[in-house]
Every structure is written in C-alpha cells, then in structure tokens.
Amino acid sequence: MRENTGHRAMAGAIARMPDPTGYREVAALETDLAAAFGARRAVAVSSGTAAITTALAACGVGADDEVLVPAVTVVMTVVAAGARPVFVETTADGRSMDLADLAAKTGPDTKAVVAVHLAGRTDGIHDLVAYTRTAGLRLIEDACQAQGTTTGGRHAGTIGDIGCFSLKDGKIISCGEGGYLLTDDDALADRAAAHRTHWQTSAPGTPAGSRLGVNHRLAEPLAALARHHLAHFPEALALRRRQAAALHHAVDDTPGVVPLAAAGGETPNGYSALWRLTLPGPREFSARLARLGVPNSTGTHHLTAAHLHPACSGYATGDLPRAQATVDTLLAVPFTAHDSERDIEQRALTIRQEAASWSS
Known part of the structure; x- marks a missing residue:
C-alpha cells in the first residue's frame, strides 16, 4: 500500500513540473522550420539521433518491436529506441530498399519503416509511402543529410509520417549540435514534444507525467543560432x-x-x-x-x-x-x-x- 502511494505521489510531482516548451527561441524556431519546409508542425530536439529515437517513440515503437531499415545506412539510424532493427536489401541499382525483401521481412512485430536519405537523395520514398500505407506501418524519414532536397514538389522529411533532421555542424542549417522533426500529424508532434522533455506535457491519451520520457531538449542559445542560419x-x-x-x-x-x-x-x-x-x-x-x-x-x-x-x-x-x-x-x-x-x-x-x- 505504501508503495502504491509513493508511485502516485511521484506521478503527481512529475505532472506539476514546469512546461519547458515555453522557451521562446525554441518555439520560434519550430514555427520558422514548419513554415520553411511546408509542414504543419516542427519539434526541436538535441541532436539528429535524438530526432530519430523521438520519432520512433512518438510512433509508439519500443522494446520487442521491429523496425525495418535499409542496410545501406549510417549506423546512428540503427539506434531504434529499444526496438530491433531488421536490415533490408538494396534494389539491383543500389538506389533504394528492395520492396520484395521489405515485404518478406515485415512480420507481426514490425511497427515502422525508416527511410534514410543518404547524401541528400530520396530514391524510392514514394514507393515506400504506398507500401507502408497498405501494410499499416509508420514511415519515418531520416532526412538528416537532405535539408532542402525536394521530390515531386515536396521537401524531404515531409513525405512520410514524420521526418528527422540534424542541426550538427556541416549540415546546411546548423547550430553546432541539435535536431528537429517535421510532421503534419498533431498527435505525433504532441507525443514527440512530450517524450523529449520527460513527458512533462500532455499528448493525446497520455496526460503529463503518465509516461517516462527523456531529456532531448534543444538549448535556447542553440535554437537562436539555428534560427539565424535558417534565415540564410x-x-x-x-x-x-x-x-x-x-x-x-x-x-x-x-x-x-x-x-x-x-x-x-x-x-x-x-x-x-x-x-x-x-x-x-x-x-x-x-x-x-x-x-x-x-x-x-x-x-x-x-x-x-x-x-x-x-x-x-x-x-x-x-x-x-x-x-x-x-x-x-x-x-x-x-x-x-x-x-x-x-x-x-x-x-x-x-x-x-x-x-x-x-x-x-
């Protein structure tokens, strides 16, 4: 009985913690990013890798789930929020994931597909959209190297359910270290924002303090620097x-x-x-x-x-x-x-x- 009382007290304390998403520079950066790339919502985080793990958490991916990823990828993408990555073969021309192998490796534990836009190229993304919609899977774009690439008149990172970007030095928009997500899905955006800050904010069906999140917040000075670079x-x-x-x-x-x-x-x-x-x-x-x-x-x-x-x-x-x-x-x-x-x-x-x- 004492243990249950302690759990309730801890949950109440978490729920009463201040909402860090009121940071002005971070909020302004999110508004600017969404406008720049034609997305409904943007969520700023602490790195490109944090963007990927936050996107997976927002999509409900966790332990014991499987995520299909291209075998041609940077290893950081494989860090999948406790989920198990399943590597997918490449097409004969080497430009995208092989859909036949993707389908063969989709199973009851599969929850999402991660498309990786290496070197700024988006080959096969529209085929992946069609497949994931039919299969009932989430499509996450690792667009960390694809800021500004467009395909079919749309920006990379705005084609799947949620797109992930890096603000590390060397990216076209940078601030030293940081990242962000783009999505047109308000529920995904709310869950991403809650996850990045220890679930101190609410999301659909998950009140503040009802889950454990992480600290993937982007610092205010870095957000200000990112806004400066975004303007250029x-x-x-x-x-x-x-x-x-x-x-x-x-x-x-x-x-x-x-x-x-x-x-x-x-x-x-x-x-x-x-x-x-x-x-x-x-x-x-x-x-x-x-x-x-x-x-x-x-x-x-x-x-x-x-x-x-x-x-x-x-x-x-x-x-x-x-x-x-x-x-x-x-x-x-x-x-x-x-x-x-x-x-x-x-x-x-x-x-x-x-x-x-x-x-x-």
Whole structure:
C-alpha cells in the first residue's frame, strides 16, 4: 500500500513540473522550420539521433518491436529506441530498399519503416509511402543529410509520417549540435514534444507525467543560432548545389567514376557529389582519395553496410550482397560552406589523376 502511494505521489510531482516548451527561441524556431519546409508542425530536439529515437517513440515503437531499415545506412539510424532493427536489401541499382525483401521481412512485430536519405537523395520514398500505407506501418524519414532536397514538389522529411533532421555542424542549417522533426500529424508532434522533455506535457491519451520520457531538449542559445542560419538557408542551399555541380562538371567524364544522376522529379540539395566506382578495389581507392585530401563517405568515414558493422553483429540475419556492393562502390564527396572554388578544383584534379593511375 505504501508503495502504491509513493508511485502516485511521484506521478503527481512529475505532472506539476514546469512546461519547458515555453522557451521562446525554441518555439520560434519550430514555427520558422514548419513554415520553411511546408509542414504543419516542427519539434526541436538535441541532436539528429535524438530526432530519430523521438520519432520512433512518438510512433509508439519500443522494446520487442521491429523496425525495418535499409542496410545501406549510417549506423546512428540503427539506434531504434529499444526496438530491433531488421536490415533490408538494396534494389539491383543500389538506389533504394528492395520492396520484395521489405515485404518478406515485415512480420507481426514490425511497427515502422525508416527511410534514410543518404547524401541528400530520396530514391524510392514514394514507393515506400504506398507500401507502408497498405501494410499499416509508420514511415519515418531520416532526412538528416537532405535539408532542402525536394521530390515531386515536396521537401524531404515531409513525405512520410514524420521526418528527422540534424542541426550538427556541416549540415546546411546548423547550430553546432541539435535536431528537429517535421510532421503534419498533431498527435505525433504532441507525443514527440512530450517524450523529449520527460513527458512533462500532455499528448493525446497520455496526460503529463503518465509516461517516462527523456531529456532531448534543444538549448535556447542553440535554437537562436539555428534560427539565424535558417534565415540564410536559401543562400546556403544554393551554394551547396553550385559546389556539387562544379565538382560533377569537372569529374563526370573520368573513366571508372560514373555519376549518379538524380531520380526523376527530384532536386537534390547538393549535400554530396555522387558517383558509382567501376574501378578495381573501390574501397581502397576511396581510402586513397581520403588520404590525399578528398573527403568521402567510405574512405573518410568508413561507411559500411549496416549488417557488416561490428556494433550491429547481433542484428545481422544473413548476407545482403547488393547492399554491401552498393556501399563499397559508392563515392560520396560532401561539402561545407568553407570549401572554396580552389578546394573543389583540387579535389577534382586529385580524383581524375588517381583514377587514371589506378586503372593503369
């Protein structure tokens, strides 16, 4: 009896804690983000990874649930709020999740699909929308690298049920560290806002203090900095696109380095220039470029298919050869606002020279 009384007292104390969502800069940033990307609601959080775990919590995903994720992804996406990630094979062209494998791996414990827009590309997202609606699953977009990419006239991160973004340094909108979610679903937004602040606010069917949440709040000074960068987003987006176009123009005719054109109806944000390597030993080639000052996802950041990552060994359920080949042959060269025309010219020269000597 004493134990029950203590639980009720604790729940009451949590419910009476102040509402932190009244922070002015955070609230203003959320209003500005929703307007900028054409979403009904935005919820600011402390990081891009926090955005993904908060989105999963808002969608009711938790322990013992399964979440389908592409095997071609960054490992941070696999952090799935206590749920079990199930890796999905890549299509033959290496550009999106294979729908047949996705359907085969959908089971009674599956609650959501996470689409990952690596390098700012959204390939296959509209097919995933159709599939998840039919299957009764939530579709979460990891759009951390896709700020400003549009497909079919809509912004990446506003196509599924909820989109996740990062505000870390290097993103087109940044504030050092932070993130945000976009959604047109008020219930999802309310649950995300409650989860990010220890459930001190209410959400549909879940009064304040009725659940345990986390501290994923974005600090006020970081929100103010993000608002400043958001005001200059059109110029920053245009710069990234010019940088990507310049590097592609200088490299695209290089033998063994095949450009990956945007899908129909898509306008990429220029986060990375993208090629498929047909050279022998593509991972070694990418590592060579990294040593020579050309940053890239495989050579610099050691991107690998998720099921082969040591930290994900407990989730691997079999070989996914197309995913492995996709990652091994991908050359994704990212940009920052500080990259000059001279920097891009030098990277282009290095790629051309190294490809020529590598082939010979």
